[in-house]
Amino acid sequence: LIYGRKYGWIKDLTKNFDRSVGSFAWNKYEEGHVLLYFTAEDHGESPIYELRDDGVPREKTRIHADDLEVVIDDRSERLYFTRMSIGAPSEIAKLEVASGSQPEQITHMNDVLLSQIDMQPLESFTFKGANNEEVQGFLIKPPGFDPSKKYPLKFLIHGGPQGAWGNEWTYRWNAELFAATGNYVAVMINFHGSTGYGQKFTDSISGDWGGKPYIDLMKGLDYVEKTYPFIDKNREAALGASYGGYMANWLLGHTNRFKCIVSHDGVFNAESAYGTTEELWFSEWEFKGPPWKNRELYRKWSPHLFADKFKTPTLVVHGQNDYRLDVSQGFDLFTTLQRLKVPSKMLYFPDEGHWVLKPQNSRLWYKTVNDWVDQWCKEKR
Secondary structure (H helix, E strand, C coil), X not given: CEEECCCCEEECCCCCCCCCXXXXXXXXXXXXXXXXXXXXXXXXXXXXXXXXXXCCEEEEECCXXXXXXXXXXXXXXXXXXXXXXXXXXXXXXXXXXXXXXXXXXXXXXXXXXXXXXXXXXXXXXXEECHHHCEEEEEEECCCCCCCCCCEEEEEEECCCCCCCCCCCCCCCCCHHHHHHCCCCEEEEEECCCCCCCCHHHHHCCCCCCCCHHHHHHHHHHHXXXXXXXXXXXXXXXXXXXXXXXXXXXHHHCCCCXXXXXXXXXXXXXXXXXXCCCCCXXXXXXXXXXXXXXXXXXXXXXXXXXXXXXXXXXXXXXXXXXCCCCCHXXXXXXXXXXXXXXXXXXXXXXXXXXXXXXXXHHHHHHHHHHHHHHHHHXXXXX
């Protein structure tokens, strides 16, 4: 939106653009010229768009970009930004706007280190998910991949739920590291509720937490098992955090196809989670009100009510300072698993919140999570 301070008018510049704007940078305004540049998630990327006063966004370059800044001098108009990929952290790049050339990377802080690592490309695939609608997924092979071999699978489930996997670098839940540690294939599905596929697709998860997303995940897993013969469907693990942790808990009560599960900071009891979160509006949005007004929906999608079906070995992870999903959710899940005599373990961080951010804790987290998956998915020799 743009606001005219003098006369108080408001104009929606992107009302016909069905994506969410990320970072943006103003340009000098001249009639018929570019008004601003911005990024927006789209199918696992974050392209740069230009917007003129006709209100029609136009894609300039299809990379994963962020942190835009426009610099104008007598010679040209340049756009500076950070760019990244699944296999490389952020670097600074520039785009000569008028020339139509490809972006040029300016900094090379990680080139030497990355040259010593076998980073695998992010492979995209699509399949028919819930409601027979197209759903996108991604796959990463392990270093030194041999197509004649069979590989165990790490099935990664993103949080949000209004979030998405994509061609971006992250220090938490790094898919390249998951694939490389122990030689696994990593698979990620952008289920209904994910961002970058239009507002209707994103909103479709509200009130349906264990519905369409679960269908998408199971159909996506069916698809990769059928399409990629190097995946060993008898050695698969499911891992998720936040909403992904919720879905890991939901899987516990609805399928036994995984050898093990990792549930990090997830909803276990939807009603008690409502009373212990700092983000009260979120539960009321997702479950259409508070529990006393819509108890049926809270109970319909609450994993704890399906505990009688829990059988899969599960690692529970939670931080004491998690105010989004209180640590009691993790303890409740772990106690239930122990009471049911389901093989289980809990990793508790007294000094972390909803995310594991301290470097030493991150190392412990990766080691514990990957050791747990290896325990159940690696072939015994």
